Amino acid sequence: MTTTQAPLFAPTFLRKLDRLALLTRRAMAGEMQGERRSPRRGSSVEFADFRPYTRGDDIRQIDWNLYARMERFFLKLMVAEEELTIHLLLDNTGSMDWGEPNKLMYARRVAAAFGYIALSSLDRVTVTALAAGPAQQLPGVRGKRGAFPLFDFLQNVPGGAGGNLQATAKRYVQAARNTGPLLLCSDLLDPEWKEALRTLSTRPFEITLVHILAPQELRPDIDGDFRLLDAEGGASLEITADLEVLRQYDEHLREWRAEIEQFCSGRGINYIFADTSVPVEDFVLANLRQRGVVR
Amino acid sequence: MSLLAPLALISGLIIGPIIVAMYLLKLRREERRVSSTFLWQRVVRDVEANAPWQKLRRNILLLLQLLLLLLLVLALARPFFRTTGIAGRNLIIIIDRSASMSATDGAPTRLDAAKQQALTLIGQLPDDGRATVIAAGGQTENLVSASTDRRQLRAAITSIQPRTGGGSDLTPALTLAAALSSREAESEIAIISDGNVRPLDTLPPVPATVRYFPIGQRSANVAVSAMAMQPSAAGQTLFAQATNDGPEAATRRLDLYLDDQLFNAYNLTIAPGADQSVVVEVPSQVRKAEARLVDETASDALPLDDRGWAVSTLGEATTVRLLSPGNRFLEVGLSRLPGIKVTVVPTSTATFTESAAQVPLTILDGIVPPTLPPGNLFFIAPPRSTEFFSVTGQVDFPTLRPTPGDDRLLRNVKLSDVSVLKANRIQPGTWARTVVDGDGGPMLVAGERDGRRIVVLAFDLHNSDLPVQIAFPLLLSNIVSELVPGSGADTAQLAPGQPLALLVDSSITTVRITHPDGTVVTPELRNGQAIDSATDALGVYIAEQFQGEKLVARQRYAINLFDAAESKIAPQAALNVPQVSGLQQATTSERVGRQEFWRWLAALALVVLIVEWLVYQRNGIAYLRQRWRTWRARTAG
Numbered sequence: 035m036t037t038t039q040a041p042l043f044a045p046t047f048l049r050k051l052d053r054l055a056l057l058t059r060r061a062m063a064g065e066m067q068g069e070r071r072s073p074r075r076g077s078s079v080e081f082a083d084f085r086p087y088t089r090g091d092d093i094r095q096i097d098w099n100l101y102a103r104m105e106r107f108f109l110k111l112m113v114a115e116e117e118l119t120i121h122l123l124l125d126n127t128g129s130m131d132w133g134e135p136n137k138l139m140y141a142r143r144v145a146a147a148f149g150y151i152a153l154s155s156l157d158r159v160t161v162t163a164l165a166a167g168p169a170q171q172l173p174g175v176r177g178k179r180g181a182f183p184l185f186d187f188l189q190n191v192p193g194g195a196g197g198n199l200q201a202t203a204k205r206y207v208q209a210a211r212n213t214g215p216l217l218l219c220s221d222l223l224d225p226e227w228k229e230a231l232r233t234l235s236t237r238p239f240e241i242t243l244v245h246i247l248a249p250q251e252l253r254p255d256i257d258g259d260f261r262l263l264d265a266e267g268g269a270s271l272e273i274t275a276d277l278e279v280l281r282q283y284d285e286h287l288r289e290w291r292a293e294i295e296q297f298c299s300g301r302g303i304n305y306i307f308a309d310t311s312v313p314v315e316d317f318v319l320a321n322l323r324q325r326g327v328v329r
Numbered sequence: 330m331s332l333l334a335p336l337a338l339i340s341g342l343i344i345g346p347i348i349v350a351m352y353l354l355k356l357r358r359e360e361r362r363v364s365s366t367f368l369w370q371r372v373v374r375d376v377e378a379n380a381p382w383q384k385l386r387r388n389i390l391l392l393l394q395l396l397l398l399l400l401l402v403l404a405l406a407r408p409f410f411r412t413t414g415i416a417g418r419n420l421i422i423i424i425d426r427s428a429s430m431s432a433t434d435g436a437p438t439r440l441d442a443a444k445q446q447a448l449t450l451i452g453q454l455p456d457d458g459r460a461t462v463i464a465a466g467g468q469t470e471n472l473v474s475a476s477t478d479r480r481q482l483r484a485a486i487t488s489i490q491p492r493t494g495g496g497s498d499l500t501p502a503l504t505l506a507a508a509l510s511s512r513e514a515e516s517e518i519a520i521i522s523d524g525n526v527r528p529l530d531t532l533p534p535v536p537a538t539v540r541y542f543p544i545g546q547r548s549a550n551v552a553v554s555a556m557a558m559q560p561s562a563a564g565q566t567l568f569a570q571a572t573n574d575g576p577e578a579a580t581r582r583l584d585l586y587l588d589d590q591l592f593n594a595y596n597l598t599i600a601p602g603a604d605q606s607v608v609v610e611v612p613s614q615v616r617k618a619e620a621r622l623v624d625e626t627a628s629d630a631l632p633l634d635d636r637g638w639a640v641s642t643l644g645e646a647t648t649v650r651l652l653s654p655g656n657r658f659l660e661v662g663l664s665r666l667p668g669i670k671v672t673v674v675p676t677s678t679a680t681f682t683e684s685a686a687q688v689p690l691t692i693l694d695g696i697v698p699p700t701l702p703p704g705n706l707f708f709i710a711p712p713r714s715t716e717f718f719s720v721t722g723q724v725d726f727p728t729l730r731p732t733p734g735d736d737r738l739l740r741n742v743k744l745s746d747v748s749v750l751k752a753n754r755i756q757p758g759t760w761a762r763t764v765v766d767g768d769g770g771p772m773l774v775a776g777e778r779d780g781r782r783i784v785v786l787a788f789d790l791h792n793s794d795l796p797v798q799i800a801f802p803l804l805l806s807n808i809v810s811e812l813v814p815g816s817g818a819d820t821a822q823l824a825p826g827q828p829l830a831l832l833v834d835s836s837i838t839t840v841r842i843t844h845p846d847g848t849v850v851t852p853e854l855r856n857g858q859a860i861d862s863a864t865d866a867l868g869v870y871i872a873e874q875f876q877g878e879k880l881v882a883r884q885r886y887a888i889n890l891f892d893a894a895e896s897k898i899a900p901q902a903a904l905n906v907p908q909v910s911g912l913q914q915a916t917t918s919e920r921v922g923r924q925e926f927w928r929w930l931a932a933l934a935l936v937v938l939i940v941e942w943l944v945y946q947r948n949g950i951a952y953l954r955q956r957w958r959t960w961r962a963r964t965a966g
Contacts, residue, residue, distance in 0.1 A: 129364040137364070223365035251364060257948060261358040264366045271366045272358060273373055277951040282372045290368065 042146045042185055047315050054151045054319075054328045058118065058240055062214050066117050066176075070157065076114025083111045117176065118214045120152040121239065122161040123206065124191055125220030126170075128266035131193030133248025135310040138193040140246050141219035143314040148217050149184045151328055153177060157214075161187055162206055164220070165197040196266040200226040203233045215240045221247055228297060235301045242304040242327050245294060249311045254283060333407035333925070341402035348398060352391045393941040397934055404930035409923040414453045415540060416923075417517035419475070420460040421506040422447050425522030425544075426489055427466030427497030428825075428895035432523070432630040434547040440491050443521040443544045447486045450519055450542075451479055453923055461509055462486055465502035465522075467495030467826050467865075475509070493633060493865050493890060494826020497526040503535060503906065510537035520915060524901025525894065534907045541904040541915035547630040548899030549575035551597075553620050553637030554604060554891060557822070559667050564613035565641060569620040570606040573599035574896045579628070586619040587611055594623075616641045617869050617885060634896050638869050639822075640885035642668040647813050648687060650674055650702065653694035658796035659709075662805045663692075669809060685857060689832050690812045695789055705782040705812040705832075710753055710789035717783055718761070718774075722754040727767035727788075738764050738775055738784070738807045742800045749795075752788035761785070775811065780856030782812050823888045828862040831872055831884070839875040844868070845888075864888050 043051075062072070075082055087096060087107035097110040122145045130138040149159045156177055161184065163170040172187040199220065216239035224230065234241055254275070262271045273279060291307065298305035306325050308317055322328045332338075363369070424443050435442030447462070454460055462472040462485045472485040499520065510516035516537040523545040554572035558565050567587075573579050583595045585607070597605050611618065622635040629635060651673045653659060663671045672688070676696050681688075685704035692707045697715055706717075714720050729744045744765060754770040757763075758778070765773035767787070775784045790796050795804075813832075823829060831840060833854060840859040842850045845868025852859045864870065867888050874882040890896070904915045943950065 129367075132362070132364040221364065223367045225367060248364070251368075254363075256361060259358045260361045262366050262369055263360055263362045265362055265364050268366055270360075271369050271373060273369060276948045277955065279372060279376055282375055283368065286368055286371050286375070 042143050042189065043315075047147075048150060050315075050319060051147055051150050052154055054323075055155050056118075056120065056148075056152055056157065056215060057326060057329050058215055060240075062118055062212075062240075066158075070116055070118045070155075072114040072116035074114040074116070075111040076116070078112050078115045080113040080115075081110065082113040084108045085111060118152070118157040119174065119212055120149065120157050120159045120214055121206075121210065121216040122149055122159060123203075123216060123218045123220075123234075124161060124163045124188070125197075125199065125218070125222075126163045126165045126191050126193050126195070127197035127199065127224070128193070128195060128264075129221055129223040130246070132265050133250050133310055135248070137221055137246045137248050137310055138191075140308065140310040140314060141244070142188045142191065144219050144244050144246075144308065144318065145217060146185055146188050147314065147318045148322075148328075149188075150181055152215075153180050153184065159184060163191045164199060164202040164206075165192075165195040198226070199224040199230040200233060203230040207233055207237055210237065210239075213237050213239045215242065217242050217244065219244045219246060221245065221251075222294060227294070231297060231301065231303065235303060240304075241302075242306065243294075243298055244306050244308050245291070246308045246310060249309060252287065252309060254280065256280075330408050330410055333409060333923075335406055337405035337407075338402055340405065341398060344398055344402075345395065348394050349391070352394070389944055390941065393937060393944060397937045397941060400930050400934035400937060404927040404934060407925055407927050408930075409925040412449075412453070412924045414923070415450055415517045415519055417515045417538065418455055418458045419510065419513040419516040420450060420454060420458060421463065421509055421516065421518045421537075422450060422460060422486075423463045423465050423499060423502045423506060423518065423520045423522070424486070424489055425466050425497055425499065425520070425526065426464050426492050427495070427525075428491070428493045428633055428890055428892065429497065429523055429525045429631065429898045430466065430544070431491045431493070431633045432545055432547070432550070432898045433632060434545050434630045438491070439523055439544045440489065443542075444486050444489060446521050446542050446544065447519075448483060449924075451482050451486070453925075454479075461506070463502045463505060464489050465499045466497045467492030469501040469505065471505060475513075492826065493867060494824055496892065496894060497522070499526045499529060500532060503529060503532060503539075507533070507535040507537070510535070520904060520906070522904070523898065524904050525897055525899070526904070527894075528905070530905050530907065530913075532907060534909045536909045538910070539906045539908055539912075539915040541906070541917050543900050543902055543904075543917060545630075545898065545900035547628075549577065549579065549628045550631045550634070550896055550898050551575065551579045551581050551599060551622055551624070551629060552631070552634035552890070552893075552896035553622060554634075554893065554896070555606075556618070556620055556637040556639040556887070556889060556891075558611070558615070558618050558639040558641050560613075560642065561610065563610050565611050565615060567609050567611045567615075567618050567639065568606060569618075569637060569639075570604050571597055571599060571620075571622060572604035572893065572896065573601055574893070574898065576601050576899065579624075580626070581629075582623040582625065583607060584621045584623055585609065586621065587615045588617050589619070592618075613641075617887075619869075631896065631898050633867070634890045634892075636867065637889050637891070638867070638887035640869060640887045647689060648672055648683075649809070649813070650681075650683075650688045650691040651694065652676055652678065652691065652696050652698065654696070656694050656790060658790050658801070659692070659694060659805075662796075662802055663809070665802060666806055666809055669813075684834050684836070685832060687834075690809070706784075707808060707812055708783070708785040710787065710792075711755070711785065712753070717778060718755050718757040718785060720753050720755055721770075724752045724754050724767065724769035724787075726750065727752050727769060727772060729772055730766045732763055732766060736762075736764050736775075738773070738804070738811055740803075740807055742804045742807065744800055744804075747793060747795045747798055747800060749788045750792040752792070755785060755787050757785065775808075780858055784808050784812060822891075823864060823886055824892070825865050825867060825888050825890060827864060827888075828860050829864050829870060829872065829886055831859040831874070833857055833859050833874055836876055837874045837881070838877055841873045841875070843871040843873075845870065 087109055091109055095109045097108050100108045124141055124145050126138055152159050158174045158176045160174045161172040175183050256275045259274050295305050426440055430440040432439045459475045459477050460482050461474050464470045464472055473482055476482055506518045518537050518539045521542045524543055551571055551573045555570040557568045578600050580598045583597055585592045595607050599605050618639045620637045648670050651671050654676055679699055681702035688704055690705045691702040694709045697711050697713050727749050729747055731739055731744055757774045760778040761774040761776035763771040763774050772787045795801050842861045845866050850861050852861045870886040872884045873880055905913055906915045907913055
């Protein structure tokens, strides 16, 4: 079902994305000079603080006007402006490559939009696919030039493999060099979704969870006797779907979503629900903005 | 339980596995790939935890289909029970509808139970079987003859109404049935009765199997067995008698009503088989008396005979003309008869001016006038021939031989001790029936000709010892009752079913007879008689004669059951009917009937089919229910 050749976006949408910027709730340290305030002090034009001179300090930073007034040496510290590393985590397990419209395609587009916004504000973007097997990762692109490898990578993320969300999340958390805004696009259809989210929140990422479900999952249109085959190769299940069972399903789905939302709010995770029947453009321009993820 | 068509079970063996195979094929459920069974697992776990039969539910359709198949196959195999019933193809049903069948120990009465039994027999009739329905008791009626139309048979059986009068004589019915069955092989006669019938032993052997279906359980019954109201010195004497026909002593309250007002009540305790009577003086203006037996223990099985009626005969004396050279016996005997006023006319009288309505009876004792008077005639030793009979001589010392049978004139009369010196030899016309035969000629003949009733006694009373016998007043009373209906000893007492015949004058234009239930009958006047034969209901009948608009006479008649044979209601377990096969007793409880019940199985199969369809469509039904709920919630809100 992977529509590899389909373009992710229309050009007009990209122009709209240019006007958006990622919001972070707190300053985060980066590696290279960028456009984001860093918790570190550095060499921008923005004043941050004074501090008494100690031996070994760069004498170029002494504020001579202050010395003239107080006859003591003070260093004038400036706010450092560094780049941010945006972590895009894409759940491409079997369950995601399903639905009409396809959930994986939706996740690709959300990740691409998010990544493009980040790139246009000179941030570093790393993309990781969370399926089992050899880790698929785009190590880090920066600047608008990086949009092409980003889109290219996203378009080529394969779907359909099984996977353990928790294990891959753990691996990612251990390997990530620095923290930053983290976007997780997943359907969380994994018995260990809680552990996975808990693992991610062990490091101070600023996590945004885009919970993607297809309309066929929200309102299953089955009636009669079926054998349900798990897309990730799990145990199949025989059901006799009638209204009562569908009502139960609906109830469980609601409970499950409420549980996720509660779990996320308890750990400072920004939870955004996405129904793939809503066009990606509307979702990004309206929902993400509304939830304070982009500006 | 046995099967008529056991081969049909094989179809079940064939179709059953096909259903199972098809179900197994269908059981390969449609496969549907879903993103994850993660959410579904929780649902299935919940649903199965909430309803333990959920696991069964997936098989419920198969089970229902197999049940449906089982029922249909069983129905095809035509199972039946052996019941008491019939086995033949030509069935003749005789239903007893006599008074004793009105006992309330059936469902609700014996007759209803008998009808039910008859309907069951019709149901057991083989497909090409024919049935005849005969209702016995009173007049025998052949309701349906050799019909295969079940609806017609059922309608005929249902239409049978009880007959209070006429007794229960199955002889004509059985004779008819025997004649019908002799034409057809495999005939069976079913007698549905309580067995209280006249003995059938003397019948010629019946050429068919006779089965007897006894009806009824209880035998407790106390009846009002006699009732009369006679003029007396102070007014009237009312006599009521209750007889216990049950097997145990019974206690009853006898309520006496005079002109529909409660007069007195008596507590009676009567030994089985015994009777107890109440004699009470009542005022002379009382026209009508009724006795009711009230059973406080509700053990009386036959309410029909718990009521009796008597009407007053006071002041309604009938004039009887007596032409006699002087007959002390006759004068005394007639004067003792209630309601009779005797006018003695000289023997020389040649013309009679009074009409038949004024003088309904003339007694010609040893005299035959040149012109016979109008009305009914009672000849005693007629000296010469008349238009009705011829006198051809004399018989000396004739012996009296009453003709067999129960002639009304000989009721309670015993003539065996009567000796006659000499009698006239009489040759009556064809109108007459011989009541008492003698050597050389009939001694007593009776009959009806041109609307006139005539009785001829062949010997002079002075030439016999009859007047000094107890038989004389009884015979006289019977003869006067016969000749003057509505008078005599049993004044205005009639048995149910007996036609009410009124002798009316030619000046009478209309006769109205009011029945106990209030209906009014105006019988046609023919030959100076008005006859109402619909006298099956018990109670007091009022007959009124009109001249134009003017009421000229009113008579009351009490119709009472007073039939000891019908009041004995103890059901008989066996019935003796001689049969060609040598059997002397009708078979009672041989289990030869086949009660098929495939219809019930088929009906059950239909129900299962509906249930199966509902189960199959349960989603649609639940959807409709949900729609209904939301609609109601919306309209309520």
